[in-house]
Amino acid sequence: MRTALAALAFAAATGGANDRAYAWDDCEAIALRDVPAMEAPDAILAKGELDGGITQYRINKATKRAVFCSHGGHCYPTHLTVKGETVEALRLTNCKIGPKSNDxxxxxxxYPVDIIREKFTPGQLRRYDSEDTLARIGLCSACVGDVASQYxxxxxxxxxLLVESAFEGDPKAKAALQSPPNACQKQ
Structure with missing residues (x-):
């Protein structure tokens, strides 16, 4: 598909293709036991339940406690202490922990989470590559999904056609995408 190739070419040219920008839609962790949320202990992720939208892995510098955090959701500890032993509580199913963030x-x-490409369909990968490339061009985070869908x-x-031109490196097309109104805004 020409559109996916253009997105990959742009991502490669801009240092992209790291699968990070918009992986949160489908990164999941499975609860290996009941896990209470850090900020809301009554919010329990039940054993066997999937927590979707994982965007970050965080480690507390003082306590060394690690958590997975979800976009629009909670942060859950990756490990719990059970009968004096530390046991794994959550495990990523289709993503991996990325390199330490600058933030x-x-x-x-x-740490961000990165998709494991082999665990996603070609259609999902086209979407991720397109969204990642649009984010790198500088579209607002709220705009990326809508523009990728239209594209x-x-x-x-x-x-x-505007997005295709931007992916192929056209500076005018990139500028048009960054500055509404443009051909991708829903009227």
Missing amino acids: QDDEETY LDKPTSRCG
Whole structure:
């Protein structure tokens, strides 16, 4: 598919293709036992339940406690203490922990999660590559999904052609995508 190749070419040219920007939609962790959320102990992730939308792995610098955090959800500890032993509580199913993030604070060390490409369908990968490339171009996070959908669903539409041009390196197309109104805004 030409559109996916253009997205990959742009990502490669800009240092991309690291699978990070928009992996949160489908990164999941499975609960290996009942796990209470860090900020809301009554929010229990039951054994066998999947926690979707995982965006980060964080380690508290003082306590060394590690958590997986979800986009729009909770942070759950990766390990729990049961009868004096530390046991794994959550395990990523389709993603992996990425390299240490540049975004840090005094209390926690942050790591993104990266998709494991082999665990996703070609259609999902086209979407991720397109969304990642649009994010690298500088689209707002709220715009990326909508523009990628228009591009992938209707590649010959005005929006699809604008995105294709941007992916191929056209600076005017990139600028147009970054500055509404443009062909990808829903009227």
